Amino acid sequence: MYLNIKNGLVHSIIVFITLTLLIACGSDSSSYTEQPKLKATEPELLYGKTGDEKLHEELEAIRTQYNMPALAAFIVSSDALLEMDVSGYRISGQPTLVTTEDRWSIGSFTKSITATVASRLVEQGLISLESDVLEIFPELSGKIKPEYEHLTLRDLLSMTSGLKRDLDSMFTGQWHMDQRSMTEQRYSWTIELLNTEPETTKGTFLYSNAGYVLAGHMLERVTGQSWEALVAQEIVIPLEMNLIDFGTASFMDPDNQPSGHQIRDGQWHAITAADRVSLPKVIGPAGTINTNLHDLSLYLQAHLSGAMGKGNIVSTDSYAHMHSPVSESYGLGWILKENNQFHHNGFTGSFYLDNLIIPEENIALLAVTNGSTTQAREAVEQAIAVMLERYNAQ
Template identity: 30%
Template sequence: MSSQAQETASPASSRTVQSLLDQRLPQILQDAGQIGNAGVVLQDGDIIAQSHHGLRQKDRNTPIGPNDKWHIGSITKSITATLIGRLVDKGQLSFDSTIGELWLDAAAEMDPIWRTVTLGQLLHHTSGAKANFGLKVLFDRSFTDQAALDAARAAAVRKILQKPPAHQPGTKFEYSNIGYAIAGQLASVVAGESWEYLVQQEVFEPLGLDSAGFGAPKGDNPWGHGKKWLVMITPMDPQTPESDNSPIMGPAGTVHMSLQDLAKYGQAHLATARGESDYLSASTIKWLHQAPKPINADHPPYAGGWIWMSFSDDERLSLFHNGSNTMWYAFLVNDPKTNASFALATNIGHIKRSEFGFGQLTRDLLRLLDQQAE
């Protein structure tokens, strides 16, 4: 099943992109063993193509819908970085602020090395933080309200900061959920509000992301699917805590939204970088989109919640991030040259094959848009 794109100023472009999306998504669904998938392409602020295929739940006749919400996993990291950018513009902190400066109440108990780590290093994955929390935190989903969650997140971060980082800050890139959880906690400390509230106020509401929320999307939406005994694919009831990561690591990856809103979020970053929006200041959007010089051989061009990656024949770079909590997989590319955003997602299958399929589809979509621009 597919839904037709809205007509824009370039109907021929819309039709060809729509045709390619309709053709390729069912093939990716089959090749990657996905349960369901969907894709949306926005260009110059308009939807030029959208398509959806497969099922919301394995072995149930519940087809994917055009406005379904999808868990976006680690794409949440760019949202946390964007939130922090908004606080930078308000003068509440800076990317050069240190953990010790921002969290005075906890500074005395911190390892001295952590006190000197900057917010920028946390967002660039060069803070020295290891990749993930321990199992006790990762499986902690026992929160009855926001206050309990805030306390648990603060406690988990405090415990991390009491011991030395895994690496000397600034000497190694290591992709870190912990680093983004620390960054989100610092934003909460400085602003005096929960990370969830700040994301609502500084990202979802001003950008009109009405479908966005936290945790597994409930209601009539795709269920995530987990694997048991390494092979069995099991639908994960979104009403149960096990359907998502612990909300303690929320700033690193617990947001959901529709793909229309995900692509709209991507368009907001492109528009701001082009000087067509004042959502963020010119200096802040430049910082968020600028990757620091690599510090080791495995250091990718990772900016503030974004990776610069090529999906085009001319090998130009686009802003990219993907994400998975192992039960969904989402994929977002923002291409500055064509001013297009590509949002794709599945409620699981083979993640590596999904990544390959979505990447190849994005390359072919960009090829179309490049040809039409000539």
């Protein structure tokens, strides 16, 4: 999966274009790749109701309409899985079907997990939301831009740091070839980032993948553990999840996991490590987690329950901090909507995921597909809308 710069201009162009798409997590995906053709007719959606064992039929209708390789979805209450199902294929054009145990890349939905890890560490007294760069990295005094010395963990988690969206070095391939430990790489990332020019004024919302890597590294510094180890210790174990991994699952287990897809020459192309278009693992806190539907359901249940005033892996106060606006529509790792609803989507360039937590209804919904394009977003949104219709029909 490492980039080989010596392979020439063609690979450089592919890397530049693809990484530009990948790091667009959490934003509009309308121009990510060319679009596959929609089916000629609208899907016949019968909706039904939650629990009638017909969610698969609805997902298959949506998947077919939007011409996606696969589509998966579930709805939970704060204490129960209400329904979960999948439709389609691990690799477009091949016969192996996806299963409810398969792992999906979740892109920028990872940011909510990073914010939750941070909240756990705040409660343990290891760091504060007001801890700033020089408090955590005192040796950087005089070695970074003065305006960044007092950026806080809250600034970074709320996207109000003023830092640029992404490092320019993301497009050079250097991070793919770097063989140092993740903490060493993220320290180098931190120094480079804190010597870039501000993109906007501090306090102004600007979506920043780069800033989330810095936030993750602050957590690494105060604990002496990698961000990956912290996710396992602070999220996976207390929620009794089965598996969270980092990177693209199908690269490590191509025979048993869904491949992400991009459109090439009007057809779905299953992405493999040979395509050399994956995100470098250094940006983990911003978007490299993969996991299965079961684990995602447990994680959404925790946040739904927390939003309803029931503490679990963090206190109700910590959940309130994450789910409340710092800027107009962003909290700490969550995008805020009307009526106290919230979500965070994720786009990797070959997977798309979105979700919706509705505390007043005691439900949370999630859908994911293994393809890019605007149609991926529309298929996921349609799946969530259909599950809402089914839930309301009970």
